Amino acid sequence: MSAKYVLIVDDDPDLVETVSMILESKGYEVGKAYDGIEGGEAIKKRRPDALVLDVMMPRKNGYQLCKELKADQATRGIPVVLLTAVGEAVPTTTYSHAEGMAVEAEDFIPKPVDAATLVEAVERLL
């Protein structure tokens, strides 16, 4: 059986590297994109089995991309894990869990990412 394909979209290249190492070490095939627009293009080329999506990104943020995917019949079934920098460490952020829930993401993981939590979240969705 071929490996499940997970696409990571984040504008922090070092984070993309780290998350891809984690998922590859668990046997997933990993695709990488570095902003919301590139992420959308990558999904058109190859539909991922799951999407790990950062919220704060230039050009198109994670909420916008998630909203577009969920509004499109062809892509609404792709499970999305949002990586959100909200919570006690970032009291001044304008992003919120409520906004994430409104765009129908399947799961949220606060940054910094804990490997076990991320792998668990992806496995739960696949």
Place this chain on the structure above:
Amino acid sequence: METSDRIRIGGLKILEGGACVVSSSPLGANCLSADICAPLAQKKINLTFFTHLSGDRQVMCTADEVGETAFTLVKSRAAPGTELRLQRGTAVISVYPHDKGPEIMGTFIRSLARARVVLHGLASSPSAISVVLSARREKAVVEQLFEHFHFPAFASPQEFFEAQLPPEELVQQVVATYQEKVIKVYWILPQPDLDLWGATISSTAILEGFAHALIDMGKLGLKIPFIVANPGLGGRDFLLSFSTLKAASQGDQGPEVRRILQWHLPEIRPMRLTPVAGIFFHGPHFGDRYGVVYTFLQSLARVRVSLLALSCTVSSVSAVLKQQELEAAVQVLQKTFAAPSPGAPRPFGRPGGGAGGPRP
């Protein structure tokens, strides 16, 4: 150049509006004491780029508006005999991911040569390779990068520049102000069994011979997880340092690396230190936050670990140290920072997921 001839790469970032402090200390001075970063952290000055090579030189970049303050603060803590220079109007250009591939690094440096830049500093993070240069050369560099790389998000340099947000909008987007009592990190990744290579080299030789040497090293299947080049005060001779990691199946490739260096750079005398270890350390918005590297250096000083080389760029801190000090370093960093339990990501270049690093 046709798209098919270019190397496909993920992305390109430019950090404009910078200033750069280059310092050169007399050999043997403890110039990487955490003290040197302390006043910058106290004044909440973020280092957007910071490199150090053992016993001698450092490059520190800040936002342009605080460049003079940073220069004064560094000068106030510098060891006697240290020479300093402030360069304003700099930019940091990074491409990613390099996948530790020397051929990508070599092609990046070759693009800089063709854009006729004067290097103020060069460094890698786990995913990116970055250069500090005068902002005036930025357009020429981007044009050259598009000649050698294919960036899927942008069809042309014009498209890339049109997509860049004005700096004030960028600042508005980075609204997250991290206020943890203990700094959180994604990973502290130890990497034992590296070779560290060092040489004094002219800037012309970096841009030409060293770029070609890297491309040849890529053909050997070597991985380069760390690279730093720091200029001397005249900007002519550089201290160059890079580490190599062999694939698990390969034997000692040191003689072959030396042969390639001597073929392309007959005038240099490369030194090899082996084995050494790397620590790769990465957290949220580390590129935008002050005080992270100060806390890092302070914690290592507590256990008397001294670094052979250091680079901070993009959102990571990468350090090279003596192999026997790796365990103490990882332990103190685990205690100082809020890090997830170690073990998930495998060290670079270890096929099959074998864990090569210590597990404190």
